[in-house]
Amino acid sequence: MSPRTLYDKIWEAHLVATREDGTSLLYIDRHLVHEVTSPQAFEGLRLTQRPLRKPAAILSVADHNVPTSNREAGIADETSRLQVEALEENVKAFAVPYIPLLDDRQGIVHVIGPEQGFTLPGSTVVCGDSHTSTHGAFGALAFGIGTSEVEHVMATETLPQRRSKNMRVHFEGKLPEGLGAKDLALRLIGQIGTAGGTGHVIEFTGSAVKALSMEARMTLCNMSIEAGARSGLVAPDETTFAYLKGRPMAPNGTQWEQALAYWRALPSDVDAHFDKEVVIQVDGLAPQVTWGTSPETVLDVTGRVPDPEQTKSPADKEAMLRALEYMGLVAGTPLEEVPVDVVFIGSCTNGRIEDLRAAATVAKGRKVAVGVRALVVPGSGLVKRQAEAEGLDRIFLDAGFEWRQPGCSMCLGMNDDRLEPGQRSASTSNRNFEGRQGRGGRTHLVSPQMAAAAAVTGHFTDVRRLLGA
Amino acid sequence: MQPFTTLTGTAAPLLRANVDTDLIIPKQYLKTLVRTGLGQHLFAEIRYDDAGAEKPDFVLNRPLYRAANILLGGPNFGCGSSREHAPWALLDFGIRCVIAPSYADIFYNNCFSNGILPLVLPLETVEAIAAAGNPVTVDLPAQTVTAGGVTHRFDIEPGRKTTLVEGLDEIGKSLANLAAIEAFEAKRGRETPWL
Numbered sequence: 001m002s003p004r005t006l007y008d009k010i011w012e013a014h015l016v017a018t019r020e021d022g023t024s025l026l027y028i029d030r031h032l033v034h035e036v037t038s039p040q041a042f043e044g045l046r047l048t049q050r051p052l053r054k055p056a057a058i059l060s061v062a063d064h065n066v067p068t069s070n071r072e073a074g075i076a077d078e079t080s081r082l083q084v085e086a087l088e089e090n091v092k093a094f095a096v097p098y099i100p101l102l103d104d105r106q107g108i109v110h111v112i113g114p115e116q117g118f119t120l121p122g123s124t125v126v127c128g129d130s131h132t133s134t135h136g137a138f139g140a141l142a143f144g145i146g147t148s149e150v151e152h153v154m155a156t157e158t159l160p161q162r163r164s165k166n167m168r169v170h171f172e173g174k175l176p177e178g179l180g181a182k183d184l185a186l187r188l189i190g191q192i193g194t195a196g197g198t199g200h201v202i203e204f205t206g207s208a209v210k211a212l213s214m215e216a217r218m219t220l221c222n223m224s225i226e227a228g229a230r231s232g233l234v235a236p237d238e239t240t241f242a243y244l245k246g247r248p249m250a251p252n253g254t255q256w257e258q259a260l261a262y263w264r265a266l267p268s269d270v271d272a273h274f275d276k277e278v279v280i281q282v283d284g285l286a287p288q289v290t291w292g293t294s295p296e297t298v299l300d301v302t303g304r305v306p307d308p309e310q311t312k313s314p315a316d317k318e319a320m321l322r323a324l325e326y327m328g329l330v331a332g333t334p335l336e337e338v339p340v341d342v343v344f345i346g347s348c349t350n351g352r353i354e355d356l357r358a359a360a361t362v363a364k365g366r367k368v369a370v371g372v373r374a375l376v377v378p379g380s381g382l383v384k385r386q387a388e389a390e391g392l393d394r395i396f397l398d399a400g401f402e403w404r405q406p407g408c409s410m411c412l413g414m415n416d417d418r419l420e421p422g423q424r425s426a427s428t429s430n431r432n433f434e435g436r437q438g439r440g441g442r443t444h445l446v447s448p449q450m451a452a453a454a455a456v457t458g459h460f461t462d463v464r465r466l467l468g469a
Numbered sequence: 470m471q472p473f474t475t476l477t478g479t480a481a482p483l484l485r486a487n488v489d490t491d492l493i494i495p496k497q498y499l500k501t502l503v504r505t506g507l508g509q510h511l512f513a514e515i516r517y518d519d520a521g522a523e524k525p526d527f528v529l530n531r532p533l534y535r536a537a538n539i540l541l542g543g544p545n546f547g548c549g550s551s552r553e554h555a556p557w558a559l560l561d562f563g564i565r566c567v568i569a570p571s572y573a574d575i576f577y578n579n580c581f582s583n584g585i586l587p588l589v590l591p592l593e594t595v596e597a598i599a600a601a602g603n604p605v606t607v608d609l610p611a612q613t614v615t616a617g618g619v620t621h622r623f624d625i626e627p628g629r630k631t632t633l634v635e636g637l638d639e640i641g642k643s644l645a646n647l648a649a650i651e652a653f654e655a656k657r658g659r660e661t662p663w664l
Contacts, residue, residue, distance in 0.1 A: 021628030079500040146553035148582035195545040251663035
């Protein structure tokens with residue numbers, strides 16, 4: 001057999017049928033469901049009177065719409081409440097496993113899947129959410145789908161798919177002090193663009209990736225959708241297995257041994273072919289900050305707001321002028337002189353325990369700058385509990401941060417956590433699109449360390465200075 | 470799903486790059502439990518001002534394009550969130566076809582799920598169609614777009630084309646493979662029982 005990539009192996013192991021029209025029917029092992037992209041899928045099953053094929057393949061939770069404070073009192077916003085109630089009714093009617101809103105295990109789908117051991121190497125994972133790519137950190141083929149496809153998976157446990165191309169992104173070297181996986185992801189997107197990975201599944205390799213924790217690998221794979229990729233992957237290794245062992249839904253006993261043997265055979269073969277390769281040296285990398293309204297508009301924190309006069313084409317110039325106007329920025333301004341109004345630490349990108357630890361290291365013994373509102377929103381109830389056991393909540397509260405309940409929160413502002421028009425945020429989330437965090441809001445994407453640094457100084461700050469690195 | 474064969478009508482140009490699905494339909498409209506009624510919120514952030522009044526210079530507010538059924542877009546159209554509310558909003562507004570140089574994967578798939586043709590043509594051709602003016606005719610069986618007397622040929626995967634032309638029920642099509650699905654599950658139960 002010719003050498004195969006990790007992606008090739010997962011693909012071939014899930015091929016149910018190859019059809020006359022050239023599409024492949026791919027088996028789906030795991031399906032995460034949340035309140036926003038599922039109501040019409042359940043409704044579709046009802047209308048066609050099709051059964052839900054395999055309820056046990058699903059894990060469902062409400063995350064996008066949920067309040068992040070005082071949720072014991074219920075959801076005040078009526079449309080949000082109705083959507084969460086619709087999910088609760090649907091999971092009951094179709095006997096789908098569900099984690100209730102007030103359960104400690106509740107949280108963002110992409111945080112709780114891995115936490116519960118629901119996400120496993122070599123499996124296929126889908127969710128009606130683009131950041132499903134997160135689960136690729138385990139060597140699972142994981143991708144976001146639309147609601148019609150959610151219904152398709154519910155009815156058939158398969159999806160018609162076309163094979164993607166293989167792309168390898170190799171991060172070589174040692175990640176400098178004060179930097180995290182978010183900086184790697186933003187650096188990559190800055191280099192290849194938001195369509196750089198379109199049509200491809202990216203496998204992340206190299207010494208810098210090998211050294212990353214599972215949390216950090218999830219951050220990296222999470223952002224692969226922002227590079228346009230179908231999915232991101234990291235080959236499973238001892239770090240992966242150590243994370244999974246003992247998780248509630250992970251295999252145990254003899255099945256654990258059997259699974260381990262299977263997982264160890266998953267990594268890409270030596271000499272496997274990649275259609276596209278990118279190599280990035282990370283040794284001299286600086287913390288990254290986005291300045292515009294696309295994740296590819298990113299610079300070193302030591303940089304300056306770019307000049308539209310120095311773009312390559314009239315279309316680029318027009319796009320930059322529009323972005324600078326929306327962002328309220330003037331060409332040539334050092335990024336470190338740009339003040340922030342709001343700091344958001346959380347999301348499926350950076351709402352895990354390690355992210356909170358990294359932010360707390362910076363916040364410890366400091367105070368949130370006057371006039372800045374800073375929120376910490378743990379990715380799940382279990383992350384919150386762990387952080388509280390470590391005293392991180394005290395560090396944040398003493399510094400003047402808000403310590404909130406888990407959910408998607410200000411990453412997309414479907415609940416009450418939103419930017420006001422013109423407000424500028426340093427955000428650990430994944431998208432700086434116009435209006436993403438609230439109409440007229442201005443989002444700058446950064447790592448948790450950089451977000452905490454902005455909170456305590458009131459403007460973007462090279463966190464390496466605060467850490468004495 | 471409504472079949473797509475030929476379409477003649479008005480093409481509205483929105484040629485900026487990286488039009489994301491947050492822009493197509495902002496998050497505050499994702500709380501709906503149904504697929505319909507989103508057309509009024511299509512491109513809400515750039516279509517209406519803070520008071521909710523139409524911005525006269527936005528393309529879909531201009532008299533010429535208020536009844537557009539084709540949208541001309543720039544590269545990487547539909548990037549970002551997987552929300553199928555984006556094609557639902559386009560469809561509800563009346564858009565049955567998008568013509569752009571490239572698309573983000575999930576949005577592209579979502580269009581086919583809803584009988585919308587996301588047609589791929591080079592940027593120069595999209596610009597030429599915009600310059601030629603209306604009406605524009607899209608002929609999917611013949612794989613052509615005609616504007617201003619000029620006909621452009623486009624490529625599309627045969628399976629995708631059939632789905633749209635015949636208005637196929639994709640789930641029904643997959644369930645035709647039920648025996649293969651069951652055989653796969655039996656094998657999977659033996660080889661990877663932990664899944």
